[in-house]
Amino acid sequence: MDATVRTATPTDVLHRVTDGVRRLTGQLTGRRRARAEIPAVDEFPGGVRMYSPVTGAGSPLSPPMRVTPDGDGVVGRCTLGIAHEGPPGYGHGGMSAMLLDELMGWACAAAGSPGMTVSLQVRYHRPVPLETPLRVFARVTGTEGRKISVDGSISTEEDPSVAVVTAEGVFVSPDPDRTRALFPDLQGTPGGRQAHGSR
Numbered sequence: 001m002d003a004t005v006r007t008a009t010p011t012d013v014l015h016r017v018t019d020g021v022r023r024l025t026g027q028l029t030g031r032r033r034a035r036a037e038i039p040a041v042d043e044f045p046g047g048v049r050m051y052s053p054v055t056g057a058g059s060p061l062s063p064p065m066r067v068t069p070d071g072d073g074v075v076g077r078c079t080l081g082i083a084h085e086g087p088p089g090y091g092h093g094g095m096s097a098m099l100l101d102e103l104m105g106w107a108c109a110a111a112g113s114p115g116m117t118v119s120l121q122v123r124y125h126r127p128v129p130l131e132t133p134l135r136v137f138a139r140v141t142g143t144e145g146r147k148i149s150v151d152g153s154i155s156t157e158e159d160p161s162v163a164v165v166t167a168e169g170v171f172v173s174p175d176p177d178r179t180r181a182l183f184p185d186l187q188g189t190p191g192g193r194q195a196h197g198s199r
């Protein structure tokens with residue numbers, strides 16, 4: 001991703017490389033995952049998501065963000081590159097929202113209530129520098145039935161006490177029927193993983 005958005009090579013080189021990439025992707029033959037199929041390497045929810053655009057080591061889109069427990073919340077560490085640029089030299093606001101949304105979801109799972117975002121309010125206090133190690137933090141601040149309130153923030157590793165972006169979110173744990181309908185491949189649900197053969 002970085003090489004693609006950073007290069008200033010002439011067009012004929014770009015065409016040659018494009019042909020090479022098409023040849024390579026043509027070699028990705030064989031079985032492909034179905035749309036809602038959870039990869040065999042994943043631990044869903046609240047663990048490994050190999051192809052997540054935020055945490056996935058297997059995704060070319062992801063920074064990737066590494067998540068660890070931290071006190072009463074979770075911390076995510078990553079560095080954004082120019083592929084994630086908004087204003088020249090700074091992170092795209094949507095990327096900040098994506099990092100926060102994801103980590104706030106992890107905070108819910110870590111607190112024992114995996115949930116989906118129903119509301120996310122993001123405040124951008126300062127631009128997020130690119131190519132600078134970032135520290136994202138999220139923690140559950142309250143629960144009310146299936147509703148979970150979560151706070152999040154982004155700062156630089158160098159200056160963790162200064163939040164450059166903050167967020168407040170509401171997450172909702174889907175009830176069991178909704179969970180089965182939304183995630184038919186979730187382990188233990190009828191018609192789930194076993195439908196895909198041996199794993």
Ligand SMILES: CCCCCCCC/C=C\CCCCCCCC(=O)SCCNC(=O)CCNC(=O)[C@H](O)C(C)(C)COP(=O)(O)OP(=O)(O)OC[C@H]1O[C@@H](n2cnc3c(N)ncnc32)[C@H](O)[C@@H]1OP(=O)(O)O
Binds near residue numbers: 101115118145
């Ligand atoms: C073994 C268990 C497995 C559980 C699986 C959990 C999934 C975990 C997934 C991943 C984990 C880690 C990864 C994180 C990734 C980052 C998070 C994302 O990007 S998620 C994608 C974006 N979000 C959506 O696509 C949601 C779309 N929304 C929906 O599908 C529905 O709203 C859903 C299923 C979440 C809830 O629907 P309802 O029908 O069950 O719930 P209702 O009754 O509408 O609301 C429940 C309560 O929430 C309040 N509520 C609803 N919307 C609200 C809002 N916008 N603001 C405030 N409150 C709201 C309601 O007023 C209600 O509260 P009152 O019970 O009345 O007190």
